[in-house]
């Protein structure tokens with residue numbers, strides 16, 4: 166009996182500890198709902214040093230991120246569009262306690278306070294920190310945009326695992342406009358929209374702090390969406406990509422074109438980003 170109790174405690178402990186940082190997105194059913202028909206893309210699924218994050222804030226999940234702990238930027242974030250309900254902009258920047266120590270809490274936490282709670286522990290080994298971006302000349306560019314969510318999901322997008330060093334002009338201009346065009350499309354034409362937003366890392370471009378390559382400056386940002394009608398039938402898929410430069414230009418693509426584009430940077434087949442390429446079965 167005692168062994169059984171111990172075993173159960175151990176198992177539940179394991180479950181709690183692994184609720185957020187998971188070996189496979191499939192391990193957390195609530196996390197699978199951010200992928201259309203629960204199909205996780207094969208794209209970059211096997212590159213070394215990736216962490217699968219079920220982004221948890223205010224006691225629930227909000228989206229999923231495939232995070233590259235070597236480049237310290239996400240491969241992509243996956244989410245379901247929600248109309249915004251206003252509210253202010255989150256002022257904190259969150260870090261992922263479980264990327265510091267797997268036994269730490271499953272919820273994202275204000276990096277400032279996590280540091281205060283654990284003096285002497287370096288938080289940035291496997292993730293970017295707020296200080297990395299300070300005076301870097303780059304914006305903390307959201308992948309999953311805060312404007313595509315209602316609070317508290319909106320707050321949750323302010324985790325540093327969901328942002329990349331983005332050219333300020335692109336972030337504040339062409340990419341922002343692109344995001345609001347998608348807002349209108351999703352709000353007016355889709356009953357539900359699944360979205361992936363990712364970054365293609367550069368070979369040698371980094372935010373460097375104290376001679377340490379801290380955060381990779383991606384060459385490109387991309388996104389892909391699958392829009393469903395109220396019978397859950399896919400009605401429209403689309404994509405876009407932008408060079409992360411002063412060019413300030415977002416190229417609209419089809420899902421197939423995005424797949425070909427991403428293939429250039431991948432050793433493995435990119436595969437479908439959405440089940441059946443977001444077409445009706």
Ligand SMILES: *[C@@H]1O[C@H](CO)[C@@H](O)[C@H](O)[C@H]1NC(C)=O
Pocket residue numbers: 223252253254255256316317320
């Ligand atoms: C979300 O952000 C808004 C705006 O900063 C803030 O007022 C609110 O308290 C935050 N919600 C939570 C649950 O922290």
